[in-house]
Amino acid sequence: MKAFLGTGLLGANFTKALLKKGEQVQVWNRTALKAKALEAEGAIVYEQIADAVKGAAIVHVALKDDASVDEVLTAAVAGLQPGAMIIDHTTTSAEGAVRRTKAWKERGYTYLHAPVFMGPQNALEGTGFMMVSGDQEVIRKAEPILSPMTGKLINFGPEEGKAAGMKLIGNLFLVTFTAGLADTLALAKALxxxxxxxxxxxxxxxxxxxxxxxxxxxxxxxxxxxxxxxxxxxxxxxxxxxxxxxxxxxxxxxxxxxxxxxxxxxxxxxxxxxxxxxxxxxx
Incomplete structure (x- = not known):
């Protein structure tokens, strides 16, 4: 059994892909209607976060930022089974990823930050790029779970938070690249x-x-x-x-x-x- 917390564009399609592969997936989303829409695909929808993670050995997270991840995982504690693995696909700060890895380990859980360069269609098709870093034994155990979800799983080595940093670097390039294209087209308009x-x-x-x-x-x-x-x-x-x-x-x-x-x-x-x-x- 797996759980998915956060069923926006990315989380919803990750969930659909898991369901198509025969996985049982329990879901929760802050906006309940987004989660409810996945019932037709076979997902089990819960209104309470703690209920959504009960019995799930793997809990995927795809939320907005550090604050939302911390809030949702704190609410999930009551339902987490002992030793559950939390895999967080949210784009967060590197510091937040390091802090959560340490904090959840101290509580007896495994937290792995696995941010992505994937759009909704990539999540549905299992294409694009997913990144990890940190404890290599944890990554070795997570690899069979993550590899089918993406086109390429990139391991940046043992440094906690490095995958989060690489995600931010990549996103900064995308932002500046797009802004540069906007200026290029603005000059073209002028000419x-x-x-x-x-x-x-x-x-x-x-x-x-x-x-x-x-x-x-x-x-x-x-x-x-x-x-x-x-x-x-x-x-x-x-x-x-x-x-x-x-x-x-x-x-x-x-x-x-x-x-x-x-x-x-x-x-x-x-x-x-x-x-x-x-x-x-x-x-």
Whole structure:
């Protein structure tokens, strides 16, 4: 018997996938109607959290944040069977994941944080990426449970909370990537270039292919042989801003990048490779 606490878009489809594989799943959700909708799929729905986890050796959690995970698990204690494994797919702070791992172990339970790069369709199909880190014996026991739920289970080693950190890093990239695309399309609008033309450009020229090389460039710390000088990159950035302003189009992230470029130029790095603006971010 398994339990799933939190049946939003991700949790609901995880539950459906488990049910299709013949698993018995007990569910609870703060908004009861979302859980109730899973009855037709074969889920056993409970109004009380403690009732939903009774008899479940594995308790999956997919909630909003640290506070909601703590609140829900505290309410679940009364129904948890001795030695139950709690697997938390919520995006949380790394500190929260470390704290909960320790606290639940002290109470006689296993808590494993397993955040995901998976959308609802991935959860239903068992595709995408799931991450874990921490006690390798715990992960070894959890692997047969988690691997069928995802396309790839990534083990980041024995450091507690590292999977949570990697999830935040990935999400930050997605946020900045999307914000960058929004600015790209805003500049295209200012230049009267259609989204279809922008799409055609990226079909021929794929800057994502340079991601690994760019990471190595920033992390390597050698900016003395520029492929694009910071002064020149700042000149082009000024053109972005000028074009957008003249067209009455707002750019969200480029103004902040321009300020950061100016800071590095003022420190004397104008003739260095423009990736020097990432120098302070590396260890």
């Amino acid at each position: 009267h270039v259609s989204i279809d033309d922008v799409s055609a450009l990226f079909e021929s020229w794929n800057p994502a292919m340079a991601l690994q090389a760019r990471l190595k460039k920033i992390g390597g710390g050698n900016y003395d042989q520029p492929s694009w000088e910071l002064d020149m990159a700042r000149k082009d950035t000024g053109l972005f801003l000028q074009t957008a302003e003249q067209a009455g189009v707002k750019l969200a992230v480029i103004p902040a990048i321009a300020e950061e470029m100016d800071r590095w130029i003022e420190m004397g790095f104008g003739k260095k490779d423009w990736t020097v603006i990432g120098k302070g971010s590396t260890r």
